[in-house]
Amino acid sequence: MTDLQHAIDMLAPARRIAVLSGAGMSAESGIPTFRGSHDSLWSRFDPMRLATADAWREDAALVWAWYRWRIALVADAQPHAGHRALVALARTRRVDVVTQNVDDLHERAGSMVQAHVHGSLLALRCFDCAQPHGAPLDAMVAADVPQRLAPPRCLHCGGQVRPGVVWFGEALPQQPWTNAQQAMQDCDALLVVGTSGLVQPAASLPALAHRRGVPVLEINPEPAGLARDPRLRFAASAAQLLPSLADQLC
Ligand code: NAD
Ligand code: ZN
Numbered sequence: 001m002t003d004l005q006h007a008i009d010m011l012a013p014a015r016r017i018a019v020l021s022g023a024g025m026s027a028e029s030g031i032p033t034f035r036g037s038h039d040s041l042w043s044r045f046d047p048m049r050l051a052t053a054d055a056w057r058e059d060a061a062l063v064w065a066w067y068r069w070r071i072a073l074v075a076d077a078q079p080h081a082g083h084r085a086l087v088a089l090a091r092t093r094r095v096d097v098v099t100q101n102v103d104d105l106h107e108r109a110g111s112m113v114q115a116h117v118h119g120s121l122l123a124l125r126c127f128d129c130a131q132p133h134g135a136p137l138d139a140m141v142a143a144d145v146p147q148r149l150a151p152p153r154c155l156h157c158g159g160q161v162r163p164g165v166v167w168f169g170e171a172l173p174q175q176p177w178t179n180a181q182q183a184m185q186d187c188d189a190l191l192v193v194g195t196s197g198l199v200q201p202a203a204s205l206p207a208l209a210h211r212r213g214v215p216v217l218e219i220n221p222e223p224a225g226l227a228r229d230p231r232l233r234f235a236a237s238a239a240q241l242l243p244s245l246a247d248q249l250c
Contacts, residue, residue, distance in 0.1 A: 006231045008248045010215040011189050016094040018187035019086060020180075020205055021238075024194020024220055026105055028239040029077040031070075033194070051167045056127060060160050064151040067163040071121050072142040074103040082193070082238035083109035085246035092250050096183035100195060100202050102165045114183050115176035117202050123164025126154035133161040172201065184208035190216045191245075193238050197224040 011017065023033035049055050049062070056063050087110040089095050096114040097106050102121045106113050124133040133154060152161040166172055180202075184190065190209040197203040206226045209216050218227035219234045219241045227233045234241050 003231050007217055014188035016187050017189050018096045018183040019191045021099045021193045022195025025238050028080045061148040061150050065149040068149055069142050069145040072140050079105045079109035080239040082242035085242035088250050089246045098180040098183050115179040117176050117180050119165040121163050124161050126159045127162040128159025129157040131156045192218045192226045197226045
């Protein structure tokens, strides 16, 4: 029996599939991951200078320029065949997408996302008064974003507007975290796609599904061992494997 056949046998009876996606899910859309490749973001930038509240207080223009560059990358990117495969799968059974990604590629492919556990790049809010910032950003292509850029000003208090992502040292947004845990409790099978499993507490989510005895399948060119059954660890990319799986299951 091939691994793919084993995976299909495990997934076919599932009426409710949860998906936990990480940065690797967006890699083939051209959005760099944080870890796991030579051009990943953390190999080129120091996260402690860019993804903490202290970094913002120290040099908001440096931090904002980095996020503005990432927002522009996402705006220029398109969902790939793997994102679309999850949409096709959701036509045949319930699919709960839980993502660590701060982009909107699942949504733009047509998925209803159950939880963005690390927030969203585009959910801008004021660093000072926490009010959401509704005003659109000026259009910008990634290559034109300068090294430093003043953040937009809050329309309520004049403070500085920050991206709606969870920085190191910050608590996860409560409702998405509750939704994510619920998806792990309710699923008949879990697909873990493109995550290194190094960022807690998100990395603890697959264990909730394991504990209930449901099959957990991992798709990652460098599997992190989040699927306990080695036959369900696919050393493959999201855009390659998800369409094959969906074809067999739809
Ligand atoms: P990570 O960067 O730590 O790990 C990425 C994983 O994806 C690696 O294990 C890598 O081997 C794998 N991968 C690379 N290419 C892949 C592909 N084509 N298909 C499948 N897997 C592939 O990412 P993480 O575990 O999500 O964790 C860290 C944090 O990074 C999260 O908080 C997330 O918010 C943030 N992040 C988000 C984005 C995004 O929104 N697109 C991008 C970078 C980082
Ligand atoms: Zn404000």
